[in-house]
Amino acid sequence: MARLGILAGGGALPPAILQAHPDAYVLTFAGVQHLMGPDAPVFPIDRIGAIYAALREAGVTDVVFAGGLSRPALDPAQFDDDMRALAPHLLAAMQQGDDAVLRLVVQTFEDQGFAVRGAHEVLPALTAYAGLVAGSQPTDADMADAACGFEILAQTAALDIGQGCVVANGLCLGFETLQGTDAMLRFVSETPEKLRHAAKGGVLVKTPKAGQDLRVDMPAVGPDTLRAAAKAGLNGIVITAGNVVVLDRPQIAKVAEDAGVFLWAAEPQA
Incomplete structure (x- = not known):
């Protein structure tokens, strides 16, 4: 056995x-x-x-x-x-x-x-089905930012740099590199207000790179990721359904409610 x-x-x-x-x-x-x-x-x-x-x-x-x-x-x-x-x-x-x-x-x-x-x-329950995972429904503007983020990650996938980026009103505020998601969100949170006057809100987009072996390198989000996104002034996080680990869903739901942010799972890009 x-x-x-x-x-x-x-x-x-x-x-x-x-x-x-x-x-x-x-x-x-x-x-x-x-x-x-x-x-x-x-x-x-x-x-x-x-x-x-x-x-x-x-x-x-x-x-x-x-x-x-x-x-x-x-x-x-x-x-x-x-x-x-x-x-x-x-x-x-x-x-x-x-x-x-x-x-x-x-x-x-x-x-x-x-x-x-x-x-x-x-542990099949680790990933999310497409749709709202926690928090309130994202707006059309949020989904437009998510689409921009997915496009950025698709274009950079071959460079093997990172699995996430932050987009607000179509502007890329941060890109995940070797230092990881938490470091990227700290960087975004420290962006001067004068540079973000036209980039209020925004979303963190997290998805595997094209061709990535999900057996050993599946992206993950958890309550701490959602808290960091809220601290960075974002409206929420958008992941791809079925290929991003979602940790501690009860706590994620609580963080989403308390901080007024969302977690949304989008259909994987074709």
């Missing part, structure tokens, strides 16, 4: 998956702040062979990568044989961007005989 292994990063997603799959085997990585408790085994990524061995010893057949994980600082002196074999390919992939790195990681675990599952596959 299949057993799930959760390779846990930071944030609320790994605990949510564990709650749904209490028999899963959990491990996390050295240097990663996580919510899996003190008993979760910790492995340095430099010794990836030990990770394979631990998964096999635990009877794991399927693995899911869940939670935030930044690029690790690798120490060649600590490499085991498996990492030494992987390192040249990993370094080459890093020069091509995050998508290339994630594709290599998936291929590596598949080559070891593990089936790689997406968080949305092991």
Whole structure:
């Protein structure tokens, strides 16, 4: 019988998956702040062979990568044989961007005989159906800004830069880069009023890049994202249905009501 292994990063997603799959085997990585408790085994990524061995010893057949994980600082002196074999390919992939790195990681675990599952596959309720998820109905102006944001992200997808942007009255106020969504929203919140006089309100648009492997890099929004959007003066967040993780919906509903913002799921772009 299949057993799930959760390779846990930071944030609320790994605990949510564990709650749904209490028999899963959990491990996390050295240097990663996580919510899996003190008993979760910790492995340095430099010794990836030990990770394979631990998964096999635990009877794991399927693995899911869940939670935030930044690029690790690798120490060649600590490499085991498996990492030494992987390192040249990993370094080459890093020069091509995050998508290339994630594709290599998936291929590596598949080559070891593990089936790689997406968080949305092991916890289907994570994503949203098209329509209003929380808050009040977005206006026509909000939807026009969302359409502009989707177009911006579609045009930049091949550059492998980010998964989100902020648009207000047709003006792009921020674009997600390596620093992530929270940093982008802080940047938007700090935009001087004189530059935003014609860009009141606005929306955060969040969607996967074209060709992105959703098994290991699905965008996510949660209550903190909605709070940050409200603090940045936005009217709400627009995501794509079925391919963005929505965390802690009861709390999202409360934040939306308290802050007067919305979360809307649009049909994926053709």
